[in-house]
Amino acid sequence: MQKVLPTRPGADRAAAALVRVELRDFRNHARLALDLQPCSLAITGPNGVGKTNLLEAVSMLAPGRGLRRARLADMARDGAAGWTLGFTLQVDGARTLRIGTGWARGGKRRVRVDGEEAASTLHLGNVLAVHWLTAAMDGLFSAGAGVRRRFLDRLVAGMNPGHAALVANWERASRQRRELLKLGRLEDAWLESVERAMAEAAVAVARARLAAVSVLGEAVAEGAGSFPAADIEVRGAVERLLESAGAGAAPERLQTMWRAARPADQASGRTSAGPHRSDLVVRHRNRGMEAARCSTGEQKALLISLVLAAVRVETGRRGTPPLVLLDEVCAHLDPQRRAALAAELDGLGAQIWLTGADASSFRDFRHVQPVPLKAVRAVQGAVH
Ligand SMILES: Nc1ncnc2c1ncn2[C@@H]1O[C@H](COP(=O)(O)OP(=O)(O)OP(=O)(O)O)[C@@H](O)[C@H]1O
Ligand SMILES: [Mg+2]
Structure with missing residues (x-):
C-alpha cells in the first residue's frame, strides 16, 4: 500500500478527532482496537472485511440508529448478546474525552461520556456532530x-x-x-x-x-x-x-x-x-x-x-468540526473530482473517515493515515 502519512505538520491535525476506537462484538468485529492519529483516515481492505461496519460503529456517536438505520440487535455479532464501542476523542490537540456506547439484549442503548452515564443518547448531539455519505445514499x-x-x-x-x-x-x-x-x-x-x-x-x-x-x-x-x-x-x-x-x-x-x-x-x-x-x-x-x-x-x-x-x-x-464518514466515496468520482475532493477535505480541519477496497484511490489525499483492515478470525490488535 502506498505511504500516505501526513507530511505537513499542522495541516494534518483535525481539531476534533478520534484517536482510539474499540469495537467489541459489533457486526463482524469480535474485537477491533485501533490507535489513530488525529488526522483523516483511509480504511482499506478487501470486500467484506468490515470497513463499512467500522464506519457504522463510528456513526453510533450520533443519536439515532447509525448509518444503516439498523436495529440495535442486528449490530451484535452473530451469536453475541450485545455490543460495546469505546472512543477517545481528542479536541484541539489537548483535551480528551472518552465516550462509550453499547447495547445488551433486552436493554436500550446506553451512553457514557467521561464515565458519566447520559440520560439519553440525545446527549451525544451536544458532544459532537457526525455526518456520513454512504453508497446507499446514492x-x-x-x-x-x-x-x-x-x-x-x-x-x-x-x-x-x-x-x-x-x-x-x-x-x-x-x-x-x-x-x-x-x-x-x-x-x-x-x-x-x-x-x-x-x-x-x-x-x-x-x-x-x-x-x-x-x-x-x-x-x-x-x-x-x-x-x-x-x-x-x-x-x-x-x-x-x-x-x-x-x-x-x-x-x-x-x-x-x-x-x-x-x-x-x-x-x-x-x-x-x-x-x-x-x-x-x-x-x-x-x-x-x-x-x-x-x-x-x-x-x-x-x-x-x-x-x-x-x-x-x-x-x-x-x-469544533464534525466527524465526516465517507464510505466508498472515491469509487464514484472521476480522477479530477477525486483530486478536488482531496484538496477540499484537506482544508476543513475535520477528521474524515474514508473507505475503499483499493488503497490507490487515496493517492491524492496527502494527509491521511492508512488503516488497513485485515480479515482475521481471532483478536485484532492495534494498527499503527
Ligand atoms: N451482525 C453481524 N455479525 C457478524 N457479521 C456480520 C454482521 N452484520 C454484517 N456482518 C458481516 O460483516 C462483513 C463485513 O461487512 P462490511 O459491509 O463492513 O464490509 P466492507 O469491508 O465494507 O466490504 P465492501 O468492500 O464490500 O463494502 C460482511 O461479510 C457481513 O456479512
Ligand atoms: Mg463497504
Whole structure:
C-alpha cells in the first residue's frame, strides 16, 4: 500500500478527532482496537472485511440508529448478546474525552461520556456532530422524502445540537395522538393537550430547519472548488405556514387543522400533515436542474457539496468540526473530482473517515493515515 502519512505538520491535525476506537462484538468485529492519529483516515481492505461496519460503529456517536438505520440487535455479532464501542476523542490537540456506547439484549442503548452515564443518547448531539455519505445514499434525490428529511435533520443537528431532541418531541407527541385515535378517544381533553404539544414541537422543528437551511444555503450557493453550487429549500406544510402566518399564529392553526383531521387520521392511522412530511429540495445551480434529474456522479457531487458546506458552517458555529464518514466515496468520482475532493477535505480541519477496497484511490489525499483492515478470525490488535 502506498505511504500516505501526513507530511505537513499542522495541516494534518483535525481539531476534533478520534484517536482510539474499540469495537467489541459489533457486526463482524469480535474485537477491533485501533490507535489513530488525529488526522483523516483511509480504511482499506478487501470486500467484506468490515470497513463499512467500522464506519457504522463510528456513526453510533450520533443519536439515532447509525448509518444503516439498523436495529440495535442486528449490530451484535452473530451469536453475541450485545455490543460495546469505546472512543477517545481528542479536541484541539489537548483535551480528551472518552465516550462509550453499547447495547445488551433486552436493554436500550446506553451512553457514557467521561464515565458519566447520559440520560439519553440525545446527549451525544451536544458532544459532537457526525455526518456520513454512504453508497446507499446514492439514490437520495430520487428516493422518498423521508431519506432526504433525515439527511437534512442530521445537517440541522450539526448546527443546532438541540434539534434531535426537538424531532424526538414531535415523534413522541404524534405517536401519542395516533395511539389515542386508535383507542377511539376522539373527544378526549388529553388529545387536545397532545395536539398542543405536537404544534409546539412542529413549529420548533420547522423553525430550526428553516434557519439552518438559510445559513447552509448561503454556504452551498458558493460551491466548493469543482463541487457544484446548489440552491436548497425545505418544503413542507409547517414551513409554509410559518412563513405565511408567523411563529405566533402557526401553533393555533396547526391545532385547528389536526382537530378537523381526527376522523381521517383515525381511519388512516397516520398524521395528515406535519414536519414528518417535509422535504429537502436541491437544485444544481449552474445546470438549473433539480438534483433528481442530474447524473449519478453529479448527484454525488451535490451531496458532497452539501456536506462540505455543513462542515464549514458547523466548524464556524460550534468551534469544533464534525466527524465526516465517507464510505466508498472515491469509487464514484472521476480522477479530477477525486483530486478536488482531496484538496477540499484537506482544508476543513475535520477528521474524515474514508473507505475503499483499493488503497490507490487515496493517492491524492496527502494527509491521511492508512488503516488497513485485515480479515482475521481471532483478536485484532492495534494498527499503527
Ligand atoms: N451482525 C453481524 N455479525 C457478524 N457479521 C456480520 C454482521 N452484520 C454484517 N456482518 C458481516 O460483516 C462483513 C463485513 O461487512 P462490511 O459491509 O463492513 O464490509 P466492507 O469491508 O465494507 O466490504 P465492501 O468492500 O464490500 O463494502 C460482511 O461479510 C457481513 O456479512
Ligand atoms: Mg463497504
